[in-house]
Each structure stands twice: as C-alpha cells, then as structure tokens.
Amino acid sequence: MDAMNWRSTMGKFATGVTVITTVDEAGNPLGMTANAFTSLSLDPPMVLICVDNKSDTLTKLLASNKYGVNILADHQEPLSRAFARKGGSEKFEGIAYSTGETGVPVLSGCLVSVECIVKEAVQGGDHMILLGEGVRIHEEASVTEPLLFYRGKYEKLNGIGA
Numbered sequence: 001m002d003a004m005n006w007r008s009t010m011g012k013f014a015t016g017v018t019v020i021t022t023v024d025e026a027g028n029p030l031g032m033t034a035n036a037f038t039s040l041s042l043d044p045p046m047v048l049i050c051v052d053n054k055s056d057t058l059t060k061l062l063a064s065n066k067y068g069v070n071i072l073a074d075h076q077e078p079l080s081r082a083f084a085r086k087g088g089s090e091k092f093e094g095i096a097y098s099t100g101e102t103g104v105p106v107l108s109g110c111l112v113s114v115e116c117i118v119k120e121a122v123q124g125g126d127h128m129i130l131l132g133e134g135v136r137i138h139e140e141a142s143v144t145e146p147l148l149f150y151r152g153k154y155e156k157l158n159g160i161g162a
C-alpha cells in the first residue's frame, strides 16, 4: 500500500480529463486540471470534484463558492498540461474562454462545460471533496470526442465513440 503502488492501482480506472475553473475576489480567472470528477446526483443535479489540499486553486474555490467543470476534448491535451502546472491567472494567457453567468471561466473548444455552486466541502484524506450543484451547461455541438487519461497517459477513443 505504498503511494506509488496506490497511484498506479488507481490509474487503472480510465477517466476523462477536466479543467476546474473559478475566479478570485478581483475577478481574475484561475484553474487546474483534475480527473477526480464524478456525476453525483440527478435531482438536484450534482457533481463532485476532489482537490489536493496543496493546490493553490483550492483556497480560491472555497472563497468563491463556485466552479466550472470543463470536460476536455481529444485535441486539448496541451490545455490539460498547461493547467496541471503551478501558477495563478497566467495559466490563462493565450487561452480562449468566455465568462459564464456565475462568473467562472468557460473554456472554448471543450466537449461540455458545467457551472456549479459549491454546496458542501468535505475533507477526504489529503484532498477536499467539493460537492457542487450544476446551474448552467455550455455545449459545443461540433466537439464530440473526449480526451482520456489511463495509467498515467493521455489516450483517445480514436473514433470508437463517434
């Protein structure tokens, strides 16, 4: 049960990739890559994300009480890499996005983006679980293929899902 073994064991669960976005008090955009995302409830519509206690974005997420879940398309691996780095608003330099009705950044070119309001924050080991209620969906009909993450590597469906 060492950390390396645990990470590689959990990595055998194939996931999509998201960029979680929010804003600080001054309205500056912030974001981080996350695959610890799941659909939680249908009525009310809820999701959850798990954010490392060491993430700089976490304090901002807790302060703003809202987040965007941007589900990445297969061409957005560079975006995933950019938002997996440390740094504040400069992660958004050269990134196309709009501002959602809650104020969170909605990244362009994603499969779908959901704006959420934080309903509860629960400590889970070294991560914080943020339960969010979905309030607005943004979808680009022309984008159909997801970016995947499996065993520590980016993968694509290669047309299987089309």
Ligand SMILES: Cc1cc2nc3c(=O)[nH]c(=O)nc-3n(C[C@H](O)[C@H](O)[C@H](O)COP(=O)(O)O)c2cc1C
Pocket: 017, 031, 032, 033, 034, 035, 036, 037, 050, 051, 052, 053, 054, 055, 056, 057, 058, 080, 081, 083, 084, 085, 086, 087, 088, 149
């Ligand atoms: C594919 C992938 C998935 C990730 N999933 C998560 C996650 O679910 N939760 C998390 O806290 N960090 C996750 N990370 C790591 C963060 O993106 C990374 O630590 C980032 O630097 C945090 O930025 P921040 O400190 O500016 O918030 C993931 C990274 C990658 C590449």
